Amino acid sequence: MARKMNEIVRGPIVPADPMLSPYGEDGEGGYSTSLPEIERILSAILNHRNWVMSAIVGALLLGLLATFLATPEYTSTARIEVLPDSPIDTSVDQQRDRGVVNEIAFYNTQYSLLKSESLAERVVRAGSLTTDKDFIAAFDLEVSDAGMTSAERRSLTDKAVDILLDQLEVSPVRTSSLIDISFSTPSPKLSARLADLWVTQFVQATIDRRFAATSDARKYLEARLETLRQNLETSERSLINYSVSKGIVTVASETDSNGRTRTQTLVGADILQISEALAKAREARISAEAELPNTMTGVAQVNAPTISALRQKRAVAEAELAQMRTTFADDYPTVVALRSEIANLDKSLRDEVGRSSQGNREAYNAALKRERDLEAELNGLTNRYNNQQRESIEMAILQREVDSNRQLYEGLLQRYKEIGVAGVGTNNVSLVDRAKPAERPSSPSLLINLAVALLAGMALAAGLVFLLEKMDSSVRDPQDVLPRFGLPLLGAIPEVLNRPVADAITDKKSAIYEAYFSMMTNLTFLTEHGAPRAIMLTSSRPKEGKSNSSLCLATVLAATGKSVILVDADVRNPSLNRYLDIPNQRGLSHYLSGDEDLNGMISELPKFGFSIITAGKMPPNAAELLGSERLGTLIAKLLERYDHVLIDSPPLLGLADAPLIARRVEGVLFTIEANATKNRAIATALNRLRMSGAKLFGAIVTKVGARNQVYGYGYGYGYGFSYGAEKSDDE
Numbered sequence: 001m002a003r004k005m006n007e008i009v010r011g012p013i014v015p016a017d018p019m020l021s022p023y024g025e026d027g028e029g030g031y032s033t034s035l036p037e038i039e040r041i042l043s044a045i046l047n048h049r050n051w052v053m054s055a056i057v058g059a060l061l062l063g064l065l066a067t068f069l070a071t072p073e074y075t076s077t078a079r080i081e082v083l084p085d086s087p088i089d090t091s092v093d094q095q096r097d098r099g100v101v102n103e104i105a106f107y108n109t110q111y112s113l114l115k116s117e118s119l120a121e122r123v124v125r126a127g128s129l130t131t132d133k134d135f136i137a138a139f140d141l142e143v144s145d146a147g148m149t150s151a152e153r154r155s156l157t158d159k160a161v162d163i164l165l166d167q168l169e170v171s172p173v174r175t176s177s178l179i180d181i182s183f184s185t186p187s188p189k190l191s192a193r194l195a196d197l198w199v200t201q202f203v204q205a206t207i208d209r210r211f212a213a214t215s216d217a218r219k220y221l222e223a224r225l226e227t228l229r230q231n232l233e234t235s236e237r238s239l240i241n242y243s244v245s246k247g248i249v250t251v252a253s254e255t256d257s258n259g260r261t262r263t264q265t266l267v268g269a270d271i272l273q274i275s276e277a278l279a280k281a282r283e284a285r286i287s288a289e290a291e292l293p294n295t296m297t298g299v300a301q302v303n304a305p306t307i308s309a310l311r312q313k314r315a316v317a318e319a320e321l322a323q324m325r326t327t328f329a330d331d332y333p334t335v336v337a338l339r340s341e342i343a344n345l346d347k348s349l350r351d352e353v354g355r356s357s358q359g360n361r362e363a364y365n366a367a368l369k370r371e372r373d374l375e376a377e378l379n380g381l382t383n384r385y386n387n388q389q390r391e392s393i394e395m396a397i398l399q400r401e402v403d404s405n406r407q408l409y410e411g412l413l414q415r416y417k418e419i420g421v422a423g424v425g426t427n428n429v430s431l432v433d434r435a436k437p438a439e440r441p442s443s444p445s446l447l448i449n450l451a452v453a454l455l456a457g458m459a460l461a462a463g464l465v466f467l468l469e470k471m472d473s474s475v476r477d478p479q480d481v482l483p484r485f486g487l488p489l490l491g492a493i494p495e496v497l498n499r500p501v502a503d504a505i506t507d508k509k510s511a512i513y514e515a516y517f518s519m520m521t522n523l524t525f526l527t528e529h530g531a532p533r534a535i536m537l538t539s540s541r542p543k544e545g546k547s548n549s550s551l552c553l554a555t556v557l558a559a560t561g562k563s564v565i566l567v568d569a570d571v572r573n574p575s576l577n578r579y580l581d582i583p584n585q586r587g588l589s590h591y592l593s594g595d596e597d598l599n600g601m602i603s604e605l606p607k608f609g610f611s612i613i614t615a616g617k618m619p620p621n622a623a624e625l626l627g628s629e630r631l632g633t634l635i636a637k638l639l640e641r642y643d644h645v646l647i648d649s650p651p652l653l654g655l656a657d658a659p660l661i662a663r664r665v666e667g668v669l670f671t672i673e674a675n676a677t678k679n680r681a682i683a684t685a686l687n688r689l690r691m692s693g694a695k696l697f698g699a700i701v702t703k704v705g706a707r708n709q710v711y712g713y714g715y716g717y718g719y720g721f722s723y724g725a726e727k728s729d730d731e
Contacts, residue, residue, distance in 0.1 A: 043476070044469050047675075051464045056457035063453025064446075072441035074188035077180050078195040079173075079433040080202070082110050107172070114170045114181065114202060120161040122201040127193070129164075130156050134190050139163050164194065178432060188437035195435035206429045221416040228412060232405040239398040271381045278374040285371045288364035307349060314345040475672055475682075478701040484679060485686055487670060490698035491519025493545065493552075495674075495705035501548040502579050505555045506607065516552040519700060520560070526667070526697050531557070531644065534635055534665040535697070536569075538649040538658045540685035544673035545702030547575045550648035551608075553669075558609030562643040565602070565611040567634075569661055570650040571622045574615035580605065587616030591634055592625040598637065611642070627660040635664050652685035662694030670699045 045052055084106055113119065129135045130153070136143055141159060148156070169182040181202075183194040321338040328335050475481060478492040493515045496504050504512045523531040537553070539546040547570070554566040568576040569588055577584040586601050591613075595601075601613050619625055638645045647665060650657040662668050668689060672682060689696060 044465050045461075047476075048465050048468050051468065052461040055461035055464055056454065059453045059457025059460060060450060063449045063456075066453075067444045067446050067449045070444040071186050073184040073186055073443045074191050074438040074440075075169075075182050075184040075442035076188065076191035076195045076435040076438055077182040077433075078199045078431070078435040079178055079180050080199050081177050081430050081432050082107070082179055083177055083428045083430075110179070111170055111172065113205075114179065114198075115165065115168065117161055117165070119198070119202060119205060120164045120168075121157065122205060123164060123194070123197045124157055124160045126201055127197045129160050134187055135160070138186050138190055164198075167194070168198070183435075184442060188439075192435040192437045199431055199434075203427065203429050203431060207427055210427070218416065221412060225409065225412055225416060228405060228409040232402070232409050235398065235402045235405050239395065239402050242395055242398055271378065271385055274374055274378045274381055278371065278378055281367060281371040281374050285364065285367035288367040310345055310349045314342055314349065317342045317345060475674055475677065475679075475701060478674065478704065481672065481699045481701065485682060485699070487686070487696060488698040489701065490522045490669065491515060491700045492674075492704050493519075493549065493700060493702045495703040497705075500579070502551060502608075505552045508559070512552060513556065516549075516556045517559075520553065520556045523697070532666040532697065533639055533643065534645045534647070535667060535669055536647040536649050536658070536661055536665040536694075537669045537671055537700075538662070538685075538689075539651050539671040539673070540653050540677055540681045541651050542573070544651070544671050544677060545700075546651070546671040547579065547648050549669070549671050549700055549702060550646050551576060551579060554610040554612075554644075554646050555608045557644050557646075563611075563641070564609075564644045564646065565613065565638055565642045567613045567638070567645065567647045568615040569626065569647045569657070571615045571618055571625070572650055572655070572657070574618075576612065576648060577614045580608075580612070582612070582614065584614045584616065587614035588634075589616035589619045589622075589625060591616075592628060592630050593619065594630075598634075623656045623660065626657050631661065632664045652688055653681060659688055659692035659694065662689055662692055665694075667695040667697040669697055672699055672701050674701050674704045676703070 084103060124130060127135075130141075130143070135141070141156065141163075143156065164183075167183050167185060169180075169184070171180040171182065172178075173180060181195055181198050183191045183198070185191045185194065317338055321335060321342065324332065324335045324338060330336075475484075478489050481487045481489050494511045496512050501512065504510045505516065507513060520531065523535075526532055535553075537546050537550045547568075550566055554564045557564045566576065567588060568574050571587075571589045574584055574587075582603060582605075586595070586597075588601075591598060591601060601616075602611050603614070604611050625631075635645055635647075645665075647661060649661045652658045670686065670689070686696070
């Protein structure tokens with residue numbers, strides 16, 4: 001029994017099944033009875049369903065109204081293709097990554113250019129929109145009939161630009177180089193015209209930018225070309241002046257693959273020619289020297305053509321003479337003639353050999369002289385060439401400067417020609433599809449507006465539910481009385497509708513009877529002698545079910561065979577006599593005022609099985625009477641005659657009656673109305689009770705209804721306490 005008393009002090013009774021423990025997550029039982037967050041949200045929505053439905057229906061009505069009142073708008077779309085300026089080499093991973101980044105940056109730049117104010121101003125000027133009647137009427141622009149000042153025209157242009165940018169929509173086509181440009185206006189023709197103007201001016205603006213860039217490049221190149229041309233002329237003039245001053249005559253020049261110029265001077269050319277002539281003269285001298293007569297070898301004679309012919313002819317004559325001598329004598333005329341012919345041939349041969357030797361000598365001497373003259377000439381040219389080579393170092397420096405200036409000039413000139421030829425002939429922006437007037441309005445869309453209104457209504461409803469939940473500090477979950485106020489929950493009483501509580505408590509099959517019977521069972525564990533004998537029931541404010549709970553608890557205790565008396569101590573506003581429909585002529589106030597006829601004040605209630613002392617007439621000094629010793633005397637007398645004394649006390653807030661009574665009883669049962677009483681009021685009332693020294697047994701949560709079904713109370717009672725009756729009816 002002592003262990004059970006400790007349990008009551010700490011909290012509500014622990015059921016046998018630990019899974020049904022009413023302790024919180026940090027409670028002694030170790031199991032949480034708190035609701036999941038989703039169930040709390042659903043409970044809040046159900047509790048405030050009227051607000052939720054009102055917010056959603058209101059938002060839908062506003063969306064419907066906005067749809068019908070909105071001006072229809074027509075959307076036209078034009079499509080262009082924008083290609084990168086040049087292909088990007090992606091053969092290497094790093095280059096591929098860099099190419100992707102460059103391409104993303106390029107297209108983001110194009111999107112920004114399509115939305116630029118400068119392009120909008122071009123469109124305004126190109127389409128004369130500030131004077132266009134359709135444009136002015138579509139957007140209600142204020143245009144003065146009289147002449148406008150420059151400031152007014154500028155202001156009107158700015159408004160037109162802002163309108164265009166507001167109505168513009170740029171939509172890239174995914175995974176392509178295509179871009180859609182759309183305009184939405186009240187006129188389908190105006191929308192198509194604006195879209196076409198926009199893409200046309202964008203293409204033209206791209207061309208203009210390219211032309212401006214080309215023009216700037218040409219101007220820059222022209223200035224640089226003029227400077228380089230002057231440098232080239234100066235370097236060439238210096239080179240020529242130096243060569244003239246040094247007597248260096250250039251007869252030929254050539255440029256190699258590296259752009260370096262190689263020159264050939266006159267002296268160098270002469271040396272080449274003299275060298276070739278000297279080589280030929282030397283060959284001629286050697287040949288003439290070989291033709292000189294040589295008695296040892298006779299090579300010269302043999303080689304001379306005339307001499308050879310004479311020798312051959314003499315040999316023929318000798319052969320014929322020898323043949324003739326074999327036949328004829330020496331004085332034979334033919335033989336004599338042949339001897340004479342041979343003698344003449346010998347003489348001619350000697351003469352020819354002499355003449356040939358003299359000619360060879362003269363030829364040799366001439367060849368030798370020419371060779372020596374050429375050698376002398378070559379030596380002189382060589383000396384001059386060597387001197388020029390020493391002087392050509394400075395000339396080579398000047399030549400390199402000329403070559404460098406010429407390369408720069410020619411390269412820049414080539415670039416200048418390329419820009420001039422290329423110009424702006426190619427453009428990376430092209431028109432794919434022109435805009436067409438829309439056949440039906442694109443907005444407002446009833447379905448979209450209703451969907452947006454529904455979302456807005458749901459958001460508003462969620463905000464309202466959240467706000468109402470934050471503002472509502474009443475007790476929803478009866479289990480919250482322990483963590484909030486430190487009171488054990490002794491009972492959760494269902495709400496009784498369309499039936500007086502006094503009638504419902506007499507029906508032992510009713511939910512109200514079962515609830516109070518369960519609470520009475522919990523009371524039997526509060527003290528060592530079972531249910532407390534002297535109990536006061538109170539609440540923080542009126543109409544929380546305190547008097548009904550007193551009546552019902554007395555009825556349930558009496559049904560267990562106990563003698564019970566109920567005392568209505570709310571002398572300022574008695575209510576038990578009204579619930580029970582009995583007179584309130586003599587009661588508690590009379591006894592406290594000195595009337596000793598206690599039996600005359602006690603009324604028996606056979607229907608309920610307990611006795612009652614009504615409040616009596618309202619005294620002018622209720623607090624003084626309730627604080628007197630006669631209240632304690634009365635309770636002591638009643639405890640001698642009855643097993644249990646129940647006192648229905650006044651509410652706590654604003655009155656001193658309840659704390660005065662609480663000191664005279666064994667303990668207090670605190671009544672809390674579900675979904676109504678605020679935390680602050682309950683906490684203040686409990687503080688007053690604790691400061692008076694009263695012992696708090698626990699709390700009773702009354703009027704638990706449909707709003708508390710999610711916490712397992714409203715639905716549970718309805719099902720659990722009607723199940724037996726339904727079963728018996730079926731049987």
